[in-house]
Amino acid sequence: MNNAWRGNNKGRHQAVLIEYHFNPKEKNSKSVYQLRHSGQKTVLELNLTVERNNYGEFKPNIDFDDFPKGLSDREAMLKLADWLHRLSVVIEDNWVTQ
Structure with missing residues (x-):
C-alpha cells in the first residue's frame, strides 16, 4: 500500500478528503474525496465531489x-455496476462507522 495515502483506512477501502472550500x-461548500478500493487484482481510485x-x-x-474504452454496451x-458497487463499499465503510 502506498505510504502517502492518508485518511480513513479500512483495510482495502479508503476515503481521503483532498480538497475543501x-x-x-x-454559505456553500465543496468537498473532494479520493475513494480507493483495492480488489484481489485491481485498485479502483476515483474522486467524489460533494457540493452543498x-x-x-x-x-x-x-x-x-478513466473509464475503459472499446467495451460493448x-x-x-457490467463494468459500471462493478465500479459503483466498489465505490458504495468504500462510502459505507468510511461513513457508517463514524
Whole structure:
C-alpha cells in the first residue's frame, strides 16, 4: 500500500478528503474525496465531489474520466455496476462507522 495515502483506512477501502472550500458569505461548500478500493487484482481510485449550497442541497459527482474504452454496451454496463458497487463499499465503510 502506498505510504502517502492518508485518511480513513479500512483495510482495502479508503476515503481521503483532498480538497475543501467553504464560502462563508454564500454559505456553500465543496468537498473532494479520493475513494480507493483495492480488489484481489485491481485498485479502483476515483474522486467524489460533494457540493452543498446555502439551502443544504447535496450534489454529488463522481469523475469517471478513466473509464475503459472499446467495451460493448453489455461490458460497459457490467463494468459500471462493478465500479459503483466498489465505490458504495468504500462510502459505507468510511461513513457508517463514524
